[in-house]
Amino acid sequence: MTAAPIVRDMAEQLDQERMILDSINRFLDRDVKPYAQHLEHDDIYPEEIVERMKEMGLFGATIPEEYGGLGLAPSTYAAMIERIARVWMSLTGIINSHLIMAHVVNKMGTDEQRQRFLPVFATGEIRGGLALTEPDCGTDLQAIRTVARKDGDGYLINGTKTWISNGIQGSCFALLVKTDTTTQPRHKGMSMFIAEKRDGFRVSRKLEKLGYKGIDSAELVFEDYRVPADCLIGGKEGTGLQCAISGLELGRVNVAARGVGVAQAALDESIKYSQQRSTFGKQIHEHQAIALKLADMATRTEAARLLVRKAAEALDRGDRCDLEAGMAKLFASEAAIENSLEALRIHGGYGYSKEFIVERLYRDAPLLAIGEGTNELQRLIIAKRLIEQNPI
Template identity: 80%
Template sequence: MTADAARTLEAERLEQERMILDSIDRWLERDVRPQVMHLEHNDIYPDDIVEQMKALGLFGAIIDEEYGGLGLRPSVYAKIIERISTVWMSLSGIINSHLIMAFIVQRKGTEAQKRELLPRFATGELRGGLALTEPDCGTDLQAIRTTARKVGDHYVVNGTKTWISNGIKGSAFALLVKTDPAADPRHKGMSMFIAEKGDGFRVSRKLEKLGYKGIDSAELIFENYKVPESRLIGGVEGVGMACAISGLELGRVNVAARGVGVAQAALDEAVKYSQQRQTFGKPIHQHQAIALKLGDMATRVMASRLLTEQAANALDRGDRCDYEAGMAKLFATESAVENSLDAMRIHGGYGYSKEFVVERLYRDAPLLCIGEGTNEIQRLLIARRLIENNPA
């Protein structure tokens, strides 16, 4: 391909991506924002909005075009997630958990698995999420107890998964199990399956949450659940941890983008209110105490967005990006928490009222510091990579 042809192709791609982002913005303002307060306060799953998300192709956002997806770059996907999270963060979780599952299949699955599953993921016909966490195992994934025992041409799964996004409404999950509980090191005995709901696979309960309403979080029970050997991702045992890590790279970029969206929403609400509210004869943004908060909030948003773009661009290139994604996830999510609190303080008593958006942002933001690996773990990973890159 000539240089001119390459430039033309890149220009066409950028224009297509711009059009997609513009359509997302119009959809959010027209069909989502007017419903958010009602759905969120009543913890109602947004079935109608999910159908619209299917029609927009969002469940296939990063799935390659040859498998029926939009084939968007992770950097564009991150921008979509930021926009959605600025309006209602819960919707981003419905997409993210599903696309982590698709991302794992696209990166680690066999060609037969890709051709069977990805087109169904892309349309939203088959959607779900990631089943990693267990009641006694969160951060330490190697300590999971769910097992899969080979019997003929299938595996028999027993165990429990908890805090699984889309657990009730979803129909398939990337399920992390132990196929060799005695393996040393432990990760060598871990495998991952695409598990569709059926006999032996049930939802035990919906988990109630402080924030992150609308999206269902559930506990999943596997009792002698049979999954075909053909659903073993990659077709071999022992690569489950590698699958999980691959998916979590995308997940952390997604959570960072959510952090940017929530931080931006908090800033927008604070700026608007500071221009409307007056004390001592002038708008409160003219008071130094408020201006200082607004300055810090705007800086956090910009820094978070740049860190997230850097991590997403590394994913675009196919580079290892745990260092960049860890930094983006850490900083952007802490910024979301700080900005939501500052927005509440700027609103004063109204910030504590459920009639204002900032109350929801204040409840949603803390989840981001926990999900896809706690921020304490991100700090450790960043430090580890820092030492690896700078040997004594």
């Protein structure tokens, strides 16, 4: 390919990104900012906002256009998620968990599964998420105990999943199970199903959280839940862990972008407040202690943004990006935590008040260090990939 088509493709992507982000900004200003604080504090699911998100096609953001989605590149999607997280991070989870499920079906599913499910995922007619975590296992997915056993022309599934985003409001989930509990290594006995809610699949309870409110996190119970064989993703057993990993690549870039959004929001609020609040006869940004905090917050945010962009662009190219995504997720989530704490300190007593959004940022940020693989796990992945890339 010559330089001209490459430049033209890049220009077209930038134009598309600008149009998408302009539309997102208008949506946030009109439909989210006036209501986010109330909905978050009362832990109310934002039904009207979700309907608007459906109309905008956001539930099909990364789903290919041939299936009715927007077909956004991961880098454009990451920029979109950053913007939304700056206003209300919970909305990004409602989208992300759903799109991870769609990503798994698109990447690992059969042609029939893509044709059947992706169009209704794209419209938001069917929404859901990823069901991996269990009460006795989080990071160690190979230790799951939910089991699917063949029964005639389908499978019977029994087990419990917990901390499942969209668990109550969602109606369909990419469900990780064991189809063989004896094989070694353990991951070869894992499979993933497209599981729609019906008899045998129930929500046992809503899980209360420190932050990340408005989006429902639930415990799901499967009791002789019957699923047809044609809902086995990819049409064969033993690929469950690969399905989960393929989804988490996009998920980690999303969480990293959320981190940038929260870090930027904390910085924005701090810059504004430091020019409104005065002590000892001058605005507080003129005090060196505050100025140094603002400088560190800004540098931290921009560094996180660049790491996210690098990881998202690797996904754009279809490259393996567990190293880049791990670095981005690790740094951006820690940036969100540090910036939210610094914002609270800059605001002083007001930062501890529910009148200001910095207390919400302070409650939301810790989730990012846990979700889509803990930051401790990210460090192990990063170290492992470094050794693989630099053998002696």
